[in-house]
Amino acid sequence: MITFDGVTKRYPDGTVAVDDLSLEAPTGEITVLVGPSGCGKTTSLRMINRMIDPSAGRILLDGVDVTTVDPPTLRRGIGYVIQQAGLFPHRKIVDNVATVPYLLGWDRKKAQARAMELLERVGLDPGLAGRYPFQLSGGQQQRVGVARALAADPPVLLMDEPFSAVDPIVRASLQDELLRLQSELNKTIVFVTHDIDEAVKLGDRVAVLRVGGRLAQLAAPAELLAEPADDFVREFLGRDRGIRRLSFVPADGLRLRTDLTVPVSAEVSSVRGTAEAWLAVVDSGGRPLGWVAPKDLPDSGGTLAEVPAAPYGTFVRGRDSLRAALDATLLSPSGNALAVDGSGRVEGVVTREALDEALARIAEDARG
Amino acid sequence: MNFLIDFFGNPANWSGPDGIPLRFAEHLEFTGLSLLIATLIAVPLGLWIGHTGRGALVVVLSANAARALPTLGLLVLIVLLMGVGSTAPVLVPLIALAVPPILVNTYEGIRGVDPDLRDAAYGMGLRGGQVLGRVLVPVALPLILLGLRTAAIQVVATATVAAYVGLGGLGRYIIDGLATLRYELTVGGAVLVGLLALAVQGLFALIQRVCVSPGVSRRRKVR
Numbered sequence A: 001m002i003t004f005d006g007v008t009k010r011y012p013d014g015t016v017a018v019d020d021l022s023l024e025a026p027t028g029e030i031t032v033l034v035g036p037s038g039c040g041k042t043t044s045l046r047m048i049n050r051m052i053d054p055s056a057g058r059i060l061l062d063g064v065d066v067t068t069v070d071p072p073t074l075r076r077g078i079g080y081v082i083q084q085a086g087l088f089p090h091r092k093i094v095d096n097v098a099t100v101p102y103l104l105g106w107d108r109k110k111a112q113a114r115a116m117e118l119l120e121r122v123g124l125d126p127g128l129a130g131r132y133p134f135q136l137s138g139g140q141q142q143r144v145g146v147a148r149a150l151a152a153d154p155p156v157l158l159m160d161e162p163f164s165a166v167d168p169i170v171r172a173s174l175q176d177e178l179l180r181l182q183s184e185l186n187k188t189i190v191f192v193t194h195d196i197d198e199a200v201k202l203g204d205r206v207a208v209l210r211v212g213g214r215l216a217q218l219a220a221p222a223e224l225l226a227e228p229a230d231d232f233v234r235e236f237l238g239r240d241r242g243i244r245r246l247s248f249v250p251a252d253g254l255r256l257r258t259d260l261t262v263p264v265s266a267e268v269s270s271v272r273g274t275a276e277a278w279l280a281v282v283d284s285g286g287r288p289l290g291w292v293a294p295k296d297l298p299d300s301g302g303t304l305a306e307v308p309a310a311p312y313g314t315f316v317r318g319r320d321s322l323r324a325a326l327d328a329t330l331l332s333p334s335g336n337a338l339a340v341d342g343s344g345r346v347e348g349v350v351t352r353e354a355l356d357e358a359l360a361r362i363a364e365d366a367r368g
Numbered sequence B: 001m002n003f004l005i006d007f008f009g010n011p012a013n014w015s016g017p018d019g020i021p022l023r024f025a026e027h028l029e030f031t032g033l034s035l036l037i038a039t040l041i042a043v044p045l046g047l048w049i050g051h052t053g054r055g056a057l058v059v060v061l062s063a064n065a066a067r068a069l070p071t072l073g074l075l076v077l078i079v080l081l082m083g084v085g086s087t088a089p090v091l092v093p094l095i096a097l098a099v100p101p102i103l104v105n106t107y108e109g110i111r112g113v114d115p116d117l118r119d120a121a122y123g124m125g126l127r128g129g130q131v132l133g134r135v136l137v138p139v140a141l142p143l144i145l146l147g148l149r150t151a152a153i154q155v156v157a158t159a160t161v162a163a164y165v166g167l168g169g170l171g172r173y174i175i176d177g178l179a180t181l182r183y184e185l186t187v188g189g190a191v192l193v194g195l196l197a198l199a200v201q202g203l204f205a206l207i208q209r210v211c212v213s214p215g216v217s218r219r220r221k222v223r
């Protein structure tokens, strides 16, 4: 656990970058520091590994005041990832990743083996190991930066806007990769960003800082979106706060109807008389094929396989959020979403009414 | 062309105390020795100033002094002070000539390393000396070598002044040729100096290839 205890940083020119900051970054969780430019995020982060020393207050790493530890020794036990990756241009990728193991005096073979393992872990082709940094794309360099920070298996990882210099698609995949890694590694991560969406996506807890280095709010993402502490936080969270909140509400509380599916082998004539407006057609394996409206079915023989089915949307129950369920309803003219299991088999139908009930419950919560 | 044939074709020019091999060796001695000493002074100083940021004024002063310093004047002064007889008088002005380009380039090379890179190195837990030796020097090496090469070529060309104070080296041919109106000596000497300068260029190109990481010179093909 990392503890900020009344930490203040005043630069020699008088700028107060961080003002009386107290917060905790719990072990095994991602704590995100977010806020507008110049609010002291980088300064706060760099005080943890003593790249900067505080003017007042203490920073404790598992109860030990970091200023009592020799900086290089401290830093070798803390992974550090910066925006521009900061790879050593004169060293091959494998040696870049092995930087800290070399410093710690590991055997060369062992350090390189570890580096290769990490390259794979962060989703890089081990064939890149023999290249130099200039031969890699920005996104690849950033992955190498993450691998390098993890090389000596430090319990703590500090990341300063590590993904902000790459395009949005690469950024999204790097974020997903980080979450996947974290689910395996359970590091104590402090992650700095000025992008609130990134903060909300990655953080177990999000600390919003305001300019002048004061903590505005510290909360889990869902709580932050639901109950911003003040106008500054509300404004910083930006538009679509209500919709974005749905990302944090699991969809498994939705009421399911299991009587709205028909097998594709059913006779058209037997379905035509049904009172329901829409029915979901599933194949013999239970996988969705589309929606049919019974009253519009042709007056002919044959099975449902011979009539066109309307598009459908699905979400995975037990994994996806209410936002995904809402999205799925909007993808079909039926206005209903199909709940599927992990292997894509239909478990049931979420009607617009069922979704409405769930949304109403959330709106009710907002009353406080 | 005739001058060159007269000079290089004359067997008398290839032996004895006035022969090309000996003059060449003398020239190399002045050049090599003064470069070595200048390197021992300027590289550590440039590294230290570039790394710590302290004493940057020394670099500026040295760079300016280099432009103002009359090498020949300094040479004559030293001979007046120390007398002839050893190679020392010629070394001092040559060292004074070689130090500034080495110092300035070493300093600029170290100082010019991307601050993010330096930051990352400290952030990984390298100590000050390790940051300098393992990161800054390898990355600044092309510029450091450039300084050494510039100094070497200047010294090779300027070592000819040794002849003015009665010392040897390739300058002898140039001065003696002018004095005795044997222009083939002058031209031949000048050509030899030129060839030596070219050889120095070649040598440094080789050093650059061997010592500078392909990741820094970016001359490696993507595999």
Ligand SMILES: Nc1ncnc2c1ncn2[C@@H]1O[C@H](COP(=O)(O)OP(=O)(O)OP(=O)(O)O)[C@@H](O)[C@H]1O
Pocket (backbone or CB within 6 Å): A011, A012, A013, A015, A016, A017, A036, A037, A038, A039, A040, A041, A042, A043, A044, A194
């Ligand atoms: N070395 C320094 N000397 C003086 N002031 C500084 C120094 N470094 C940062 N500051 C100031 O401290 C404040 C906080 O800077 P910091 O870099 O921590 O902000 P940040 O939140 O990381 O901003 P950004 O999102 O732009 O990276 C800013 O006002 C900045 O100008």
Ligand SMILES: [Mg+2]
Pocket (backbone or CB within 6 Å): A041, A042, A043
């Ligand atoms: Mg910053």
